[in-house]
Amino acid sequence: MLPWKLAVRYFRSRPSSWLAVAAVALCTFIVVVVLTVMNGLVSDFKEKNHLAVGDCILTTDSLVGFPDDPNWLALLESQPFIEAVSPAVFGVGLITQTGADWNIAVQFLGIDPVRHSAATGFGRSLHYRKNQPHLAFVPSYAPNEPGCVVGIDLAGISRTSQGTYLHPLQPVPIRLILSSFPLTPRGAMARGGTDLVNSKTYYLADDSHTGIPQIDGSMIYLPLEEARLLAGMDSPFPRISSIHIRFKPSVGLQEGVEQVRKLWTEYLDSRRNHPYFNLLEAVRVQNWLENRRSRIAAVEKEQTMLIFLFLMLGIITVFIVFVIFYMLVGHKSKDIGILQSIGMSKIKIAQVFLHFAALIGFCGTLLGAAGGCLFLVYINPIENWLFERFDFQLWDRTIYAIGQIPNQIQPVFLLNVGLAAVAACLAGALIPAVQAARKETVEVLRVSQV
Amino acid sequence: MKTIIEAKNIHKSYPMGKQTLHVLKGISLKVQTGSFTAIVGASGSGKSTLLHILGALDKPDNGSVEFEGKNISNFSAAQLNRYRNQSVGFVFQFYHLLNELNVLENTLLPAMITNGPTGYLKKKKELQEAAAALLERFGLGGRLRHRPYELSGGERQRVAIARALMNKPALLLADEPTGNLDSKTGSGILDVLKELNRGGQTIIMVTHDLRIAQMAGEIVHLEDGRIVETSKKS
Ligand SMILES: Nc1ncnc2c1ncn2[C@@H]1O[C@H](COP(=O)(O)OP(=O)(O)OP(=O)(O)O)[C@@H](O)[C@H]1O
Ligand SMILES: [Mg+2]
Numbered sequence: 001m002l003p004w005k006l007a008v009r010y011f012r013s014r015p016s017s018w019l020a021v022a023a024v025a026l027c028t029f030i031v032v033v034v035l036t037v038m039n040g041l042v043s044d045f046k047e048k049n050h051l052a053v054g055d056c057i058l059t060t061d062s063l064v065g066f067p068d069d070p071n072w073l074a075l076l077e078s079q080p081f082i083e084a085v086s087p088a089v090f091g092v093g094l095i096t097q098t099g100a101d102w103n104i105a106v107q108f109l110g111i112d113p114v115r116h117s118a119a120t121g122f123g124r125s126l127h128y129r130k131n132q133p134h135l136a137f138v139p140s141y142a143p144n145e146p147g148c149v150v151g152i153d154l155a156g157i158s159r160t161s162q163g164t165y166l167h168p169l170q171p172v173p174i175r176l177i178l179s180s181f182p183l184t185p186r187g188a189m190a191r192g193g194t195d196l197v198n199s200k201t202y203y204l205a206d207d208s209h210t211g212i213p214q215i216d217g218s219m220i221y222l223p224l225e226e227a228r229l230l231a232g233m234d235s236p237f238p239r240i241s242s243i244h245i246r247f248k249p250s251v252g253l254q255e256g257v258e259q260v261r262k263l264w265t266e267y268l269d270s271r272r273n274h275p276y277f278n279l280l281e282a283v284r285v286q287n288w289l290e291n292r293r294s295r296i297a298a299v300e301k302e303q304t305m306l307i308f309l310f311l312m313l314g315i316i317t318v319f320i321v322f323v324i325f326y327m328l329v330g331h332k333s334k335d336i337g338i339l340q341s342i343g344m345s346k347i348k349i350a351q352v353f354l355h356f357a358a359l360i361g362f363c364g365t366l367l368g369a370a371g372g373c374l375f376l377v378y379i380n381p382i383e384n385w386l387f388e389r390f391d392f393q394l395w396d397r398t399i400y401a402i403g404q405i406p407n408q409i410q411p412v413f414l415l416n417v418g419l420a421a422v423a424a425c426l427a428g429a430l431i432p433a434v435q436a437a438r439k440e441t442v443e444v445l446r447v448s449q450v
Numbered sequence: 451m452k453t454i455i456e457a458k459n460i461h462k463s464y465p466m467g468k469q470t471l472h473v474l475k476g477i478s479l480k481v482q483t484g485s486f487t488a489i490v491g492a493s494g495s496g497k498s499t500l501l502h503i504l505g506a507l508d509k510p511d512n513g514s515v516e517f518e519g520k521n522i523s524n525f526s527a528a529q530l531n532r533y534r535n536q537s538v539g540f541v542f543q544f545y546h547l548l549n550e551l552n553v554l555e556n557t558l559l560p561a562m563i564t565n566g567p568t569g570y571l572k573k574k575k576e577l578q579e580a581a582a583a584l585l586e587r588f589g590l591g592g593r594l595r596h597r598p599y600e601l602s603g604g605e606r607q608r609v610a611i612a613r614a615l616m617n618k619p620a621l622l623l624a625d626e627p628t629g630n631l632d633s634k635t636g637s638g639i640l641d642v643l644k645e646l647n648r649g650g651q652t653i654i655m656v657t658h659d660l661r662i663a664q665m666a667g668e669i670v671h672l673e674d675g676r677i678v679e680t681s682k683k684s
Contacts, residue, residue, distance in 0.1 A: 001562070001566070001567030001570060001571070002559075002562045002563060002567075002570075005551075005555075005562075006548075006550065006551075009550035009551065010550060012550075013549075013550050334546065335548055335550075337546075338546045338547075338548060339548075339559075339563075340507075340534075341505070341507055341534060341540050341546075342534060342535055342540070342559055342560045342563060342613070343531040343532060343533070343534035343535025343536070343560065343563050343564075344531070344535075344563050345527070345528070345531050346527070348563075441507045441508070442502050442507045442508040445507070445542065445546065446498075
């Protein structure tokens, strides 16, 4: 009680304590704002990848794919823990237009749009056919022509400076010629001797916006059978490149993946006599995180880097608090002597300074966290205002696929930051407090007599 | 008469560069309960050092201090704190009040330390009344909420005496309590001490002023770290 009383009085009477509070508040503010935005961006990016892949994926690195077995797909679909299954064919190719002298390297994915929308976020990524995935490949302006869905950035949809895409009311009638290189199951060029390249014309039916630049900038979606022909995966037996799976909502991700893995191992055992068993053997069962690891890791690396930087910031705060307390103990050495001379114990004297530090930490955190939350709530209006007034944008929306700046405040994170800030203050005050307690009574009282 | 405190052959020296400064060279002193003892001597003769040792603010290199028959060198840290808190009251030349606390709180400090948080809250009213009564007695009844820096030197010294007396210590130690005051204010403080002594309070006071020492019942002359003369008034 006496330590608290003195701590509060010291706190109120010393201007330097407000300096320490400001330092802690500033640090807390920055950490809360930046890490909240960063966490938001990372989890947003993860969610986009999750939607693009589905919960679980069976995939191979080989461009020739693996045998497509309707029995295996039926087995998967009959599992009570599985909600949807979508096989897909992947290939690479070039697009161009009639008479044009340019071409662009693209990737294409052959899917059944309805199944793929059930297993992944494909349906939601569409613009014109968002709620009608069964019509995804039907160009509204030419319903009887073959259609394709093009990644939004590849489709050349323009964007405002705020980041919103400006779609025309109808898809623009574009005719694209897609060429691909069919491969045999052994990886050789198929249909050797005839025409080495498969070409087909498609009309742009819709665009797809996954929010992942690498996909939106280079992917073309086609009907499964069309893609299969282009990639040469139709002969001598039908092949696919991946199977996307969505689990029932109640099923845990790891638990579901384990079950699929078990089923796959059993299936693999039963297919040992298949002439292309090696293709089946190359198939991996992954959850979406494992599948997109390389992309997500890059972002997470930045996040870790930031957290590390803020750890440094925390150390600086500790140092500031340390300096302020070091000075304070110097100033207050007479008081320490007085308190000792009337019988206050060393522990209680150390407590005075530790309570003082806790007060600074508490006030600083409270101010910083409150300021940070307030700032986050208004971060988007503030950014809009800055943009309108000064043409300043945190992220150039014509380059980055970010809509609003994420500002979801997480109470647990806030609590952790608060605890860390108070702990940092206590750490900074610890040495001066111990030093204060260890002072010799007469020494300090004598010094002030001179 | 009973002996309240006894110093036996106290030695104290301080390192001074390569040499050591031998400040106290075998001091033996007996003080009776209820007496008023003045320690006089030139500046640097070791008066303050001796008083600090008696008040357990410092430790002797050699020799012992016995308070009510107990050797305080054998005290644990907790016992020493209790000794400083309850058995002796210390008055310094420079008052040594806490600027962050008001007059009443400064006076209450020793009681807050004795009782701990719960004990203090329980007895708060009673203790505050006792402190206020002490301050009233020293003519500070109207200044309870003032901060020390708002008081004159004499007033501050009276607050310091009130604080020293708060826990009703058996022994009051005063190190040049008038040293920093003009003679008129100083004699006011001495009157307070005299009156306390008449009421039975044992006092040991350090001064370099022989005239001030005259008012004490017993005068101990210190010279070069030794007691050279002890005179007693009848
Ligand atoms: N911590 C210390 N380190 C070194 N020397 C010290 C220390 N404390 C006291 N001294 C020395 O011991 C001697 C006695 O000091 P002390 O304060 O006891 O004298 P005093 O009689 O009270 O003098 P004054 O009347 O000036 O207060 C002085 O010469 C002082 O310099
Ligand atoms: Mg002295």
